[in-house]
Structure formats: structure tokens, C-alpha cells
Amino acid sequence: MADQYTPQKNDKFTFGLWTVGNTGRDAWGEPTRPTMDPEYAARQLGELGAYGVNLHDNDLVPFDATPQERDKIVTGFKKAVADAGLVVPMATTNLFSNPIFRDGAFTSSDANVRAFALQKTMNAIDLGAELGAETYVFWGGREGTETEAYRDGRDAVKWFREAINFLCAYVQDQGYNMRFAMEPKPNEPRGDLYFPTVGHMLAFIATLDNPDMVGLNPEFAHETMTGLNFVHAVAQTLEAGKLFHIDLNDQQMARFDQDFRFGSENPKRAFFLVKLLEDSGYDGPKHYDAKAYRTEDEDGVWAFARGCMRTYLIFREKAQRFNQDAEIQGILAELQQGDESYDGPTAGDGYSAETAQTLKDRSFDIQALATKGRRYEELDQLVMELLLGVR
Ligand code: DIG
Ligand code: MN
Numbered sequence: 001m002a003d004q005y006t007p008q009k010n011d012k013f014t015f016g017l018w019t020v021g022n023t024g025r026d027a028w029g030e031p032t033r034p035t036m037d038p039e040y041a042a043r044q045l046g047e048l049g050a051y052g053v054n055l056h057d058n059d060l061v062p063f064d065a066t067p068q069e070r071d072k073i074v075t076g077f078k079k080a081v082a083d084a085g086l087v088v089p090m091a092t093t094n095l096f097s098n099p100i101f102r103d104g105a106f107t108s109s110d111a112n113v114r115a116f117a118l119q120k121t122m123n124a125i126d127l128g129a130e131l132g133a134e135t136y137v138f139w140g141g142r143e144g145t146e147t148e149a150y151r152d153g154r155d156a157v158k159w160f161r162e163a164i165n166f167l168c169a170y171v172q173d174q175g176y177n178m179r180f181a182m183e184p185k186p187n188e189p190r191g192d193l194y195f196p197t198v199g200h201m202l203a204f205i206a207t208l209d210n211p212d213m214v215g216l217n218p219e220f221a222h223e224t225m226t227g228l229n230f231v232h233a234v235a236q237t238l239e240a241g242k243l244f245h246i247d248l249n250d251q252q253m254a255r256f257d258q259d260f261r262f263g264s265e266n267p268k269r270a271f272f273l274v275k276l277l278e279d280s281g282y283d284g285p286k287h288y289d290a291k292a293y294r295t296e297d298e299d300g301v302w303a304f305a306r307g308c309m310r311t312y313l314i315f316r317e318k319a320q321r322f323n324q325d326a327e328i329q330g331i332l333a334e335l336q337q338g339d340e341s342y343d344g345p346t347a348g349d350g351y352s353a354e355t356a357q358t359l360k361d362r363s364f365d366i367q368a369l370a371t372k373g374r375r376y377e378e379l380d381q382l383v384m385e386l387l388l389g390v391r
């Protein structure tokens with residue numbers, strides 16, 4: 001039944017083929033669901049109101065497909081995507097399934113593997129461009145270690161930078177309208193992954209030949225796994241102008257990557273994330289890199305997909321209510337009035353010796369500043385009541 005939480009194309013919700021197509025296989029058990037045909041997945045996602053579908057190269061084209069088989073598969077998929085009224089906003093490379101990548105791809109100590117990873121990625125970038133993808137994601141699932149006994153981490157960083165620089169130049173040489181989005185994760189499937197958080201990736205991007213072409217694809221579960229605040233990670237990414245894409249899902253802290261339905265574990269944090277994205281005017285795809293519980297059948301998969309999108313729309317409405325709630329806005333206005341009552345020089349004015357001296361000479365009402373409450377208990381309780389549906 002359609003209601004105000006039914007997704008529309010302009011909500012820009014997307015799913016990877018590997019998400020709704022997840023078969024439930026895990027390290028301890030066989031699949032609980034059959035493999036899903038990519039064209040069928042596209043049709044179903046179109047029915048649900050999704051905007052787009054994303055893919056790794058081998059989600060669509062088998063690793064050992066001939067060029068003729070590849071072209072036939074791509075032609076059929078392009079038609080299914082068009083018939084479903086979808087687009088393909090993002091593509092990426094599977095540099096983690098084949099045993100070749102057992103010790104990494106771009107950071108492998110074997111130069112043969114690093115070269116093969118470049119070849120595979122260039123072909124996958126060509127596929128993404130052919131499908132219209134304008135964002136290309138790099139998630140280094142095997143770029144890491146279980147022991148430091150062999151590879152020097154400095155070599156790993158150097159090789160990863162060489163690969164991304166080379167591939168940026170390849171995209172420019174091909175004239176593709178494409179930007180790169182780097183996706184950090186702290187661990188799994190390797191014991192530890194290089195570039196584990198948003199902060200590490202932002203620092204890495206600054207060392208590239210073409211940093212303007214490279215941003216981030218932060219994932220809710222990946223920062224949350226290590227106990228970090230994903231809303232802060234996205235705020236810093238936005239402030240740096242680097243939120244090129246985002247992977248939405250949910251996760252319990254200090255667990256393996258669970259890729260749960262969006263909002264299903266941390267509703268308050270998911271709410272503040274939606275509020276940040278909406279307040280910031282983020283207009284990129286909202287990609288659900290998530291999967292249905294292994295317990296589910298196909299009906300459960302589509303319930304999972306609907307839930308991901310509905311929860312985002314519910315939180316978007318709650319964010320609008322937050323911005324219109326007189327009591328909440330009254331507290332914010334009072335806090336802001338106090339916080340902006342300062343009439344002296346600030347760091348934002350820029351440095352001068354005169355400013356420094358004025359600041360050093362200024363007297364502050366220490367007692368008043370030290371005893372002023374912030375009313376956050378009231379404010380957060382109002383947010384909770386908004387989320388719990390009692391206001
Ligand atoms: C895992 O979180 C990774 C892979 O699923 C994919 O390469 C990337 C794109 O969403 N996320
Ligand atoms: Mn994940």
C-alpha cells in the first residue's frame with residue numbers, strides 16, 4: 001500500500017546487485033536463498049521505487065566470461081535497467097573474491113597481482129562507464145594483513161597510491177565523466193585493513209596526483225564496527241567537500257560487518273545522519289550496502305529493501321518535524337543567542353598580532369561560563385519523544 005513513506009525515484013535510493021542478491025552464505029553455512037538473476041533484481045528494484053542499481057564487475061559478468069559473453073550479458077542488463085526505469089550511478093571492482101587477491105590487490109607484495117588488479121579494474125571501469133556510472137568505488141577488502149612479518153606498511157601505502165593515481169589518469173585519458181569514492185573499513189575479511197577509517201582515507205586522498213577527482217564512500221557499519229561515530233565521520237567528509245557517495249546500513253558496535261537494514265540497530269544515530277544529509281543538501285545516491293538476515297526467503301529480501309527506504313523517509317519526515325517543532329527550536333534559539341553573545345575577536349577573523357594581544361588582554365566571566373548549563377537533556381529527550389512518536 002502506497003503512503004508518504006513510499007520511495008520515489010527522486011529520493012535516489014540505490015541497491016547493489018550483491019545486496020538484494022545476497023544468498024545468505026556465510027563462513028559457517030551454505031546459501032539459504034537461490035542466486036538472483038541481475039535482470040530480475042533490476043526489475044524488482046524498479047517495482048519498489050528504487051532509483052538505481054550498482055554492481056561489482058563480477059556481480060554481472062563472470063570472472064571467466066569471454067568478450068562475446070560479456071557483451072551479451074551487458075546488453076541484456078542495460079535493457080532490463082532501462083525497462084525498470086533505473087540508472088546505474090555507481091560501479092566497482094571485485095578485487096576480493098578470486099584467490100589471486102589472497103594477499104591484496106593493489107597492495108599485494110606480488111607485482112604480478114598488482115598489475116592484474118590494474119587490468120581488472122580498468123576493464124571494470126570501462127563496464128561502469130558503459131552503464132553510465134559516474135561514481136567508481138574502491139573498497140579494499142583484501143588490502144591488509146594478518147601478520148606484519150613480510151610486507152612493510154609503507155610499501156602498501158605507496159603501491160595503493162600508485163594504483164589510484166594510475167587509474168585516475170586512465171579515467172581522464174578515456175574521457176569518462178567519473179569520480180572515485182574510497183571506502184574505508186577497519187578489518188574483515190583481512191585481520192586488519194589498510195586505510196581503516198574515514199580519517200585515514202581523507203589523509204590518503206590529500207597525497208594523490210588528482211585529489212579533486214577522489215572523494216569518499218563512507219559506510220555506516222564500517223565506522224560503527226570500531227566504535228566510531230558515523231555522523232561525525234560524514235560531517236567531516238561533507239565539510240571537506242568529499243562526500244561523493246554513501247553506503248547506508250546498520251551495525252552493532254564491536255561486531256563483524258553485519259550490513260543490517262538501515263536504522264534497525266541505532267535509530268537515533270540513523271536519525272541524526274539523515275538530518276545531517278538533508279540539512280547539508282546532499283543530493284547524491286543513497287546506497288544501501290546491506291543484506292537481509294540469513295533467515296529470510298525472497299519475500300524477506302524485498303521486505304528488507306522496502307524497510308531500508310521507508311526508514312530513511314520516516315527519519316527525513318522526523319527531521320522536518322525537528323526543524324518545525326516550536327519547543328525544540330525555542331531551546332536551539334536560546335542556546336544560539338547565548339553562544340553568539342560574544343563580541344570579541346575570533347580565530348575565524350584570522351590572525352594578527354593586534355588580535356592576539358586583544359584576546360590576551362580580554363577578561364572573561366569564568367564563573368558564568370563555567371556554570372552555564374546546555375539544556376541538552378531536555379533537547380535530547382524531545383528528540384527521543386519525536387522518534388518514539390509521542391510528539
Ligand atoms: C563492502 O562494504 C563494499 C563492497 O560491498 C563494495 O565494494 C562497496 C560498495 O558499496 N562496499
Ligand atoms: Mn559493509
Ligand code: MN
Nearest residue numbers: 183219247289
Ligand atoms: Mn560498502
